[in-house]
Every structure is written in structure tokens, then in C-alpha cells.
Amino acid sequence: MQSNFSYQTHDYFNFVFTDDGSVGLYNNIVGDIYHSKFGARTEAEEKFIKPLNFHKNFFKKKELNVLDICYGIGYNTKAFLNKILKLKYKGKVSIDILEYDKNLVLISPFINDSYFKTSPDISYILINLLMDEIFNNKEEVMEILYKSDNKKFIEPFYRRLIKKYEKTEYSYNPVSQNKAFLHNIYYHYISQRKKRYLKLPKIENFYVRTYFDDARASIKSLNKEYDIIFLDAFTPAKLPTLWSLDFFEELFKHSSEDCLLVTYSNSAAVRHAMIEAGYFVGKIFDNKKHPCGTIASKNKLLIENKLDEYDLGLLKTSAGVYYKDSGLKNSSQEILEEYSQRRKLLNLESSSQYIKRNKRS
Ligand SMILES: C[S@@+](CC[C@H](N)C(=O)[O-])C[C@H]1O[C@@H](n2cnc3c(N)ncnc32)[C@H](O)[C@@H]1O
Structure with missing residues (x-):
């Protein structure tokens, strides 16, 4: 399998602040943004989470399998966690992350994503679930988090947390103890700030698995059906690899009967490929009623705004x-x-x- 990804350093991307205050990225090699300039967090909430109509379509399910294709720094997964934590969803959630840039995934919990003040549990969950991999790649992760140019893009609390962790790492081995250590200072700090004891989300209800490869190779190795699929690849005209008929056929095989696949793309070519692959396809609208994406399912009753x-x-x-x-x-x-x-x-x-x-x- 050919991967187009072989960058050695992290100079291929720059952090940028987007209009809603959340941090996004620009890719210098592809020449494309990772997130909308209007707001990385807002984009994820509007285009990927709202269309799921979670309460109606998923709340009663006891288990959910989620596939986040092109996780990047994780806004779609974070916005999803935010939604289910707010709704107090009690089921088990398993998230498979398909992203060939390992560094982005591992720095994702530490980014200034504007969730920290209102929903610190999101990063708490992600740090817990990604801790082993963060630990195993700590040099690269630290380099990005501590590069002086990047300082303002990292949540200050996490910079302090990770520094403390770095200083004491030798006394906190094996990895499970590092996890406990982070967990303790994290919650000590958050509880103090909130002046009350916080109820921890049940980590055993969450499961994350990462696949750091070309998503086309990863999907073939998975033998699961998903309830929710986020597809957030770079624009089709620049990187068509994850928008082909063949890729949608593969996604179709991995979709449960009531699966919802959501993407920001309005492209006619993408919608046509989805239909050819077997999906029913509809449109997503933003708050101003402008089309801002596409939704697909095997179940036509789940498509609210069908293509006219x-x-x-x-x-x-x-x-x-x-x-x-x-x-x-x-x-x-x-x-x-x-x-x-x-x-x-x-x-x-x-x-x-x-x-x-x-x-x-
Ligand atoms: C538009 S950005 C996604 C932004 C992301 N959802 C977020 O919240 O940060 C596209 C992402 O796709 C990844 N990517 C591009 N082609 C890929 C491929 N063939 N397989 C896996 N990941 C890929 C890039 O590394 C990049 O992080």
C-alpha cells in the first residue's frame, strides 16, 4: 500500500486561531486548511454532530461504534464526546481513529480547542485512552507542545501538566502509573477550580483504537460495522484518495443498517459515488440554511433532507x-x-x- 505520508518533522503544518477561538491547522504541503477559518470547533459541531440528531437516532442504543476517518487533532471526536457527555449517554462507545499522522492524534488532547473551560472531561477521556501511545512517542509530542512558536496554541494547563509529567517520568513507571499520576493531578486541579468534587466519566465505557496508516489500508483490516462515520479528508480535487467510489463501497460494507455517514463535502461527484456505492444520500444545512455537507445511510428513513x-x-x-x-x-x-x-x-x-x-x- 502506498502512503503519501513520509514527513520527518512537524514543519509541514502551522497552528492558526480560527474565528471561534479554537485552534486549527494549515498544511503547507497539501496547501489546504484542516479546519474552517470560521471555527474548527463550530465546524465540527455544525457539520458533523448536529446532523446525527443523536438524541433521536442513537441515544437508546447500548453500544456505539464510531469511525473517525481523518481524525487530525480530533475535533469531530471531541464534539461527539461533548454531545454525549452533555446528554449523559450511558452506553459504551468505541471509537476507531483512522489518521496517518500519528503526531496530530497524540497532541490532540492538549490543543487549545476551547472545550477546556466547559468540558474538561473530553481531554481527560482522550488522555486516558491515548496515554500509552503518548508515552511511547513522548519526544515528538513534547517537541511540538513545547516549541515556543506553538505556545499560545496549547492549553496552558496542559503545558504545565505535561511538564510535570516529563520531570517525574522516571519515578512513574510502568505506563499504568503514568496514567494514574496524570489522572490525579488533572482531577485535583479541575476539582479545585470548580470548588467541588467532580464525578469522573466512566472510562471503562469508552474505548479508542488508533490506526496510523493510509485510511484505505486501515479500513480493509477492520471487520466491524459502524453506527457513525465521520469523513473529514482534504478537499476531493486536492486529495481524491478518500472520495472514490471504491472507498465508499468499502465504507458501505462497514456500515450498520442504521449507520449515518457525515461529511462536510457538497460535491456532486462525492454524492454520486455514495449513491453508486448503495447509500441513500441527503444534504446538511447550517444555521443560515446554506448547504454545508452531505449525510448518507443504508436506511432511507434516516435521511431528512433528501437530494431533490x-x-x-x-x-x-x-x-x-x-x-x-x-x-x-x-x-x-x-x-x-x-x-x-x-x-x-x-x-x-x-x-x-x-x-x-x-x-x-
Ligand atoms: C481536513 S483534515 C481533518 C481535520 C480533523 N478532522 C480535525 O478535527 O482536526 C484531513 C486529515 O486527513 C489526514 N489524511 C489525509 N489523507 C489521509 C489518508 N489517506 N489516510 C489517513 N489520513 C489521511 C491528514 O493527516 C489530516 O489530518
């Missing part, structure tokens, strides 16, 4: 030509070349002609 005649017509134009990735092993360049040749041969009406024609009629 106009949207379906758009799928038949050149904009609706989807990507193919036979064997899930081609490079982005190979996928884009095959795509543009096929698009040329199909010679379909352009989307702009279609839009004009529909305006006229």
Missing part, C-alpha cells in the same frame, strides 16, 4: 463524475489522471450549463 430533482440532475453533469481507485492503492495523481480522461470521454453537459439551463426554465 435539481441535485440529482447535477449528478448527471460533468460535475457528477466520481473518482475511481481500483484496488484502493493508486496515488492521487493516478486517480486524477484516470478521472480527467474518463470525464473527457463521457463529454457530459457542464455544471455551469446545467445551472444556467435550470435558471432559465
Whole structure:
């Protein structure tokens, strides 16, 4: 399996503050943002969590399997944890993280994500579940968290916490004791601040597994069905690898009957690929009623805003030509070349002609 990812240092990304105060990233190599400039946290809540309609669709289930594809620094998982903690969901939650950049996943609990003041439990859960891997990769994690340019992007409390941990690490071995140590000072601090004893979330109800590889390889190795799938890859035109018909067919095999797959993409090519893979597909709207993503399920009753005649017509134009990735092993360049040749041969009406024609009629 070819992975396009072989960066040695972390200079390929920069931290940035987004408009809602949460920290996002910019990738210098792909030339793409990881998060909306309007707000990394807000984007996750609006585009990935709200459309799930969690209370109606999932609250009564005793167990949930969640697949977070392209976890990055974890906003979708964090927003999801925030939602279920707020709703006091009692079931067991298992989250599989597919992300080829290990560093991002391991620094994710420490980022200034604007959840710390209101929902410190989110990072508490993630630190607990990722602790072994953080410990095993502590040099790289520390380097990122302690780089002076990065200081303002890391939650100050976590910088102090991790420093304390670094200083005492030799006296806190094995890893299980490190976990206990972090847990103790973390809760000591939070409880003091809140001037009351905090009820800990039951860690045994949460389970996280990380797959640090190309998501196309990871998905093949998984033999689970998921109830919720977040797909948050870079834009299709830049990195088509996770938007192909072949990838959606693989996701379809891993979707439970009532699974909801959500993504920020409104692309006609992406929606067409989802339909070809077997999903029922609908639109996601933001607070201002602008379309801001796509939702898919095997169960058509779960799709609230179905694609209308106009949207379906758009799928038949050149904009609706989807990507193919036979064997899930081609490079982005190979996928884009095959795509543009096929698009040329199909010679379909352009989307702009279609839009004009529909305006006229
Ligand atoms: C748009 S960002 C996702 C942001 C993320 N959801 C967050 O909350 O921070 C895309 C992510 O996909 C990862 N990625 C891109 N291609 C991938 C692939 N083929 N397999 C696994 N991860 C990939 C990148 O490392 C990056 O973190």
C-alpha cells in the first residue's frame, strides 16, 4: 500500500486561531486548511454532530461504534464526546481513529480547542485512552507542545501538566502509573477550580483504537460495522484518495443498517459515488440554511433532507463524475489522471450549463 505520508518533522503544518477561538491547522504541503477559518470547533459541531440528531437516532442504543476517518487533532471526536457527555449517554462507545499522522492524534488532547473551560472531561477521556501511545512517542509530542512558536496554541494547563509529567517520568513507571499520576493531578486541579468534587466519566465505557496508516489500508483490516462515520479528508480535487467510489463501497460494507455517514463535502461527484456505492444520500444545512455537507445511510428513513430533482440532475453533469481507485492503492495523481480522461470521454453537459439551463426554465 502506498502512503503519501513520509514527513520527518512537524514543519509541514502551522497552528492558526480560527474565528471561534479554537485552534486549527494549515498544511503547507497539501496547501489546504484542516479546519474552517470560521471555527474548527463550530465546524465540527455544525457539520458533523448536529446532523446525527443523536438524541433521536442513537441515544437508546447500548453500544456505539464510531469511525473517525481523518481524525487530525480530533475535533469531530471531541464534539461527539461533548454531545454525549452533555446528554449523559450511558452506553459504551468505541471509537476507531483512522489518521496517518500519528503526531496530530497524540497532541490532540492538549490543543487549545476551547472545550477546556466547559468540558474538561473530553481531554481527560482522550488522555486516558491515548496515554500509552503518548508515552511511547513522548519526544515528538513534547517537541511540538513545547516549541515556543506553538505556545499560545496549547492549553496552558496542559503545558504545565505535561511538564510535570516529563520531570517525574522516571519515578512513574510502568505506563499504568503514568496514567494514574496524570489522572490525579488533572482531577485535583479541575476539582479545585470548580470548588467541588467532580464525578469522573466512566472510562471503562469508552474505548479508542488508533490506526496510523493510509485510511484505505486501515479500513480493509477492520471487520466491524459502524453506527457513525465521520469523513473529514482534504478537499476531493486536492486529495481524491478518500472520495472514490471504491472507498465508499468499502465504507458501505462497514456500515450498520442504521449507520449515518457525515461529511462536510457538497460535491456532486462525492454524492454520486455514495449513491453508486448503495447509500441513500441527503444534504446538511447550517444555521443560515446554506448547504454545508452531505449525510448518507443504508436506511432511507434516516435521511431528512433528501437530494431533490435539481441535485440529482447535477449528478448527471460533468460535475457528477466520481473518482475511481481500483484496488484502493493508486496515488492521487493516478486517480486524477484516470478521472480527467474518463470525464473527457463521457463529454457530459457542464455544471455551469446545467445551472444556467435550470435558471432559465
Ligand atoms: C481536513 S483534515 C481533518 C481535520 C480533523 N478532522 C480535525 O478535527 O482536526 C484531513 C486529515 O486527513 C489526514 N489524511 C489525509 N489523507 C489521509 C489518508 N489517506 N489516510 C489517513 N489520513 C489521511 C491528514 O493527516 C489530516 O489530518
